[in-house]
Amino acid sequence: MKTLDKQIGAPMNRVDGHQKVTGAAKYSAEYELPGMSYGVLVGSTIAKGRIAHIDTKAAVGAPGVLAVITHLNSPQVPGFKPTGKDPSQPQTVGGPLKIFHDDKVRFNDQPIALVVADTFERARYAARLVMAHYTQETHQTNMAAGAKDAFLPTSAQKNPKSPMADYQRGQADAYKTAALKIEQEYVIPTEMHHPMEMQAITAHWEAPDRLTIYDKTQGTIGTRRDFAKEWNLPEANVQVIATFVGGAFGNALHSWPHESAAIIGAKVVGRPVKLMLTREQMFTQVGYRPYTWQKVGMSATADGKITAITHESIGQTSTYEEFTESTLAQTRMMYQSPNLTTRYRIAALDVGTPIWMRGPGEATGAFALESAMDEMAYLLKLDPLEFRLRNYTDQDPEKNRPWSTKFLKECYRAGAERIGWTKRKLEPGALRDGDWLVGYGMGVGTFGAHRGAAHVSAQLLPNGTVVLQCATTDIGPGTGTAMTQIAADTLGLPPEKIRFELGNSGFPQSGSQGGSSTVNTVGQAVQDACMALKDKLRELAAAGAPAFASAKKEDVALANGYLTLGSNAATRVPYADLLKQPGAALVNVESKPTGNDGQLYSMYSFSVHFAEVRVHALTGEVRVSKLVSCADAGTIINQKTAANQMKGGAVGGIGMALMEHAIIDDRYGRYVTKDFADYHVPVHADAPAVEVYFVNQPDLHVNALGTKGIGEIATIGVAPAIANAIFNATGKRVRELPITPDKLV
Template identity: 80%
Template sequence: MNAPEKKIGAPMNRVDGRQKVTGAAKYSAEYELPGITYAVLVGSTVTKGRLSSIDTKAAERAPGVLAVVTHLNAPKAPGAKPAGKDPSQPQTVGSALQVLMDDKIRFNDQPIAVVVADTLERARYAARLVKAQYAPEKHQTNLEANKANAFLPTQAKKNPKSPAADYQRGEVDAYKTGALKLEAEYVIPTEVHHPMELQAITAHWEAPDRLTLYDKTQGTMATRRDFARQWGLPEANVKVIATYVGGAFGNALHSWPHESAAIIAAKVVNRPVKLMLTREQMFTMVGYRPYTWQKIGMSATSDGKITAITHESIGQTSTYEEFVEATLGQTKMMYQSPNLTTRYRLAALDVGSPIWMRGPGEATGAFALESAMDEMAFLLNIDPLEFRLRNYTDQDPEKNQPWSSKFLKECYRAGAERVGWNRRQLKPGSLRDGEWLIGYGMGVGTF
């Protein structure tokens, strides 16, 4: 018997759909192990500075408390390095911030202690009893106020062929001499991951040299490598279990401070430790799409041929880690332009590290480029779709090689037909539905 024919767009069952909607799926926070204990993090209430003192006595005396771990009594992972020792290392799964190693505060809500108790409620209560004193320092968290301090990523300094390095085709900033030109700035604000499943981990040292993690992660093997390296263990001695993931947009592709804290706590109490972030802590501890400023300069002929593009970008990163994105990749290869200039910079701020988020970098850059394309089309009084077609390229202009396949032109035409593009008004803001302005547009994204 032949298998039933599958058509594009036809509904299909998710492999794990039934388990998830019936509650049969078991997530990282739902594993119950013999002797399980519960951990709660205590976060810094200042953004930058040092811990001048931390008083854990009341918390330690609270009912059910097994341990209160700070930088003063935490076992040090053999492979852990002080945060910021080499922030230029390319982004990997491993967090550059190893918590509970020193008294330095690098961002607001940075974990300064972890409280372990026999119930979650007791751990929460005891965590409120931890008292900290700080020597605060002046902090910088505003990218707009720190654009002048932006710098070329270290990886680009080391390798001129890095995607983050300055790129030039034709004349530098040639748009400035164009008869018809525009300059425009675009901002993508910070966007935070908030999947339904909170970040959670249960850490269990089955032996002094054998570690099992029930962890919310999108990459079990990468998480395994990271913590094996951190604790000086053979990879075969670290087991990572993540049977189901309840939503993740990139934040579960990285190892974070709460995971290290749980592993340290489990080492101290010699029992399994479960730690789940609160919804509030999801804002501060597991990354975000970085605030990114962009500027595009573009020039074109009166008949709609682009003559030059300059695309500049400054992305937010932490002081202890250089997080680099492919923000400018689409601009280098999407449209014909004899002159092209790109510059990518980072602004190191007193914040937690950003991380990849659903269309990382590429989506951010596409927003600016495609907005500029629309604005230039309006300036030229040319339909935005027609403007893109006039600058369409059948080969990669950066590499001078044909695409292995490209059906974007066919997509343009099919989409335009289906949404009635030929009925669209060229002038923005010309369509109303009562008091509401309405309209529709188009754009291109790459990944």
């Protein structure tokens, strides 16, 4: 029997690539149902106050309009009452926005009405006829002013051990009394989620107590749970379908008002309702990376050993919902420091609720920490890489545990060699290429190697295809492809004989796709399900071929219509004989972390990004001419899609460093940057060819596959690498992103 090439690690093309490039893939706004109607939201024009009067008469009378829904006529939603903490949501006080529930306006462009019509064009026209009058109140959308009232998150007030609570190791603020120290402030502005596919939902009440939604979501199970709770339905009566998701950076991890609006609309008109946000509404209604102020104080000895770090942060949230993120997590564990202090606060503003954005708080915190590391190295007249090596941690200083694995030094070496680090000069401005100043910088990233529980079913079909099902989604990293490879590798089948079905809450349960945990979690469940399938087949085969009874499951293979033994290919049983009983070759497996490895080890992925930049001496134009991203992410399932993730994260980091900045007009509490003409994201001309290196060493404490996760570390550390390179090129230290030419001339 021919031995199949190993699938894990191979640079396999995406299994859904052909569907996507030919238009066969169907996204949430592309489903067509009988009797379809279309919803368009009307947003408030003030940031704070109450709706004194809303005139919908003209809209109601417009052609094709089926309903105009406001707080005055919306049906009562059972779940719109005070509730406790919902694990699927960010930490809440008051909870997510209850749409059409009262007359209160909490942020500019808050949905205040939904127009439903028989065509999209008619709905859009009628929405413009809705007129609202307000009793306006004084709003606060300015972070600098709001930061004065920043407070400790409620979760930390209730639990001193919360990750959001103040943390101290050794002496508090010990850097202040040191001779060699820095103290600087860093700012990251609001950044917006703008995937290719805008947020959309098609809601259909198939019966008064049965709801189906085709939704852009990163978690079908969490979304099902949210709306089952909202409408007081059994979870089994809510079906969420998200077979294809056109990109998401965390914005689809929350259940948003537009989803509730579409479901309400479908209930009112008795027809399916399709609702897709506009690009402008993507700025206001589905979260963002919060504006964050940080201050880092750091001290060190003359020979480059850090003696103290204090890292403080204030991030913005909304007035109706507390959003928190792990801005200070990397500081507590990345470098050796006997004295370390972190303080995290949030400021409630009259804006919509933020949400995690790729790399989340760790990417925000890394900009401040890694910039400060560069500043301290320059003060000490040390190479920044050497400074990091002198403060390298061989175990987690926060938890006082060994790392499960850590190959960051290998990343340092590989990245430095590939970027040409030896060309870097200690003094800024020393390298020049004509009118261009050349500089080199680096930034380190880390993110937890998380693993949760997931269920996967596996079934062998008579034609020899194995079908696996899981409710997980694929927001772009190639999840379906990776799962196909894991299954093919485990079963000894070619990938063409594997079909991985996902994106349906009716499939076996899994968590949301986020936090770099999908391959760690679902991948392990796929492997476990395939092993269980082989074991079941072996048991079925044992009745006709006793040699299978004593065979190890690792020796069992599926090939060419037969179950065979790898040690003796002549011992085989046709699939047809095994499948005579209905469901005979079907297994449903739950995979979850076992043992206490999570308590014995600190489990993280690590990355380091090296940047070469060119800054025009006269205009201040910045070009990232080379970027090398190196990752310690455990076993790499697919070299091609993994590299895709790293490159995409690097491009996101370029946007964070050089161009992304949502500007709000505080007079009105409304964003001025509300389209791609004004809100700039990287294009091809902004992105160099990113070189990617993987250590590719398994971490068997995380799971049997040895994976650790890639998605977040692809972005974390990129922005400070670029900022540090710009300093090395120009001698100008910019601590408030983005670094635009006006800040360099």
